[in-house]
Amino acid sequence: MDLRTRGRLLAEGYSERELRRMLRTGELCPVRPGAYVFGGAPPDLIARHLLQVRAACEQLSGHAVVSHASAAVVHGVALWAVPLDHVHVTRSRRSSGARRGRRVHVHCAALDADEVVMVDGLRVTSVERTLVDLARTVPFEQAVVAADSALHRHLTNRAALDLASARRSRLPGMPAARRALAFADARSASPGESRSRVVIARAGLPVPVLQWEVRTTSGLFVGRVDFGWPELRTVGEFDGRVKYGRELRPGRDPVEVLYEEKCREDELRAEDLGMVRWGWVDLDRFAPVAQRLRDRYRPC
Template sequence: MTDDVIFRRRALADGVTDSEIRHARNSGRLVRVATGAYVSDEYFAGLDAPALHRVRIAAALQSRPPGVVVSHASAALLHGMDLGDISLERVHLTRNHASGGGRTSGVHVHATPFDADEVVTLGGLPVTAPARTVVDAARISTFDQAVVLGDSALHRRLVTTQEILDAVGRAGPRKGIATARRAAGFLDGRSESPGESLSRIRIRRHGLPSPELQHVLRDGSGAFLGRVDFFWAGSGVVGEFDGMGKYGVDGSQAAVAVHREKLREDAIRDAGYEVVRWTWRDLFDFATVKARYERACARSGHRR
């Protein structure tokens, strides 16, 4: 990663002048990605938001003294956790002190003590360990964001629920710990996507019964029907979140996948179950999903 970043300090030490750097920037051959850090225009063109943030992480560490570690959402990105709609506007770093933090337009340095076992190395960079990362990110996020990130950490087996709870306990009365504690008690690694995590939150907020997650359905003869996102056994209702990309990106492949999914749903209905589906848009108006669920319960031959 750092091989693709040109740091002003190193360039000057190698004999490049500020005038040459300015000329390269003015001509468009160099793009500034952080204070004193540049990449080529070709390299910059190939960077999506997460990749650009990784470059900015490397640049931010170069200008800090030893002992500063990548943390919060920046650490979550490096661990491969789902960030949902958490902003990547700033790089988050933590220094092992009780004071002395600060922020600029591009970097937020947190001043929070940490133990040696709360830091790991990823790609040569010092990064807060998964449990500490989940809790730190949750403390400065909304409940929805904290659950999306924490669920993904559990689903990817980067951390255990107990490790997260222990990290919450070690954090003490830090700012935002109430949100982290509440999220930690709600996390479930069986959620396989941000949409499924948000669906669980909406289900609870709208007073629906708690469903079984990733439930395997079989017909009367024991034949496999499918594994469903949500299942309300008492009412015989299946819930499915239809996220973007669920059916592939290629047109012909998508058509085949949609047809296969229809046959799967037909088999589930033939076995006596009702199916309720919802999309990303429905997550912002979940009352409509609740109404669908209630109508499905009324149609179902199972006892509610």
């Protein structure tokens, strides 16, 4: 969407009266005071936040660098349960100047030159610094979702993430950040799978093999599962709607997709594998799922 400031609209020949009318009729939608887009705001929370980031950067000094959750949005890192009610920016200062306003949260921290990158015309903290700052300031589960996403999408790699974590070891919140970043795994393909890894660990279950490729004794490929316990002959699948959405290519019948998934599950069971499925609602109360997994574990 084309972001327009009030000054630009006036310079283009719109009058104050026209602007008031367009706001009343919905032809013009406010993003923040003095910044607008034509038509309605996008329904997607991430897209709206990106507009708010751009609007804030139009009005902030050039020393402000988009950071924390806002930088994650700019980089395309998946977030879960991270508030996007403020635009986060960092000024490269060690202490003075930090503030939390109604719409913008200004952080102050040292930023080296290589920790600032340009993305679509915005000055943004690097992916690695963004993940470090997020992991310092959000709960463990939310930090893992973001770090998994960045690794899975090849926005960074394990070596770079470990280096960034060690580099900023003296920042507040780094002990918790190091734990979350160390737990991150590129094989987690979605926020649901990332959250599943966290609750599996909290339940005290054995560490699963992620994206386990199941094969017959003769080596034929049967299928890939989200979580596998090969020595316990058990597989686990997180059933999120996004997964089936990926399978539903244009022109495909939803019934066909579900039938194929059933056939896949039958083939897995034919390999003497116990299967347990869970969804979003189960992640907040995982004990029954954990017990079902324990009940199906069958040591080789």
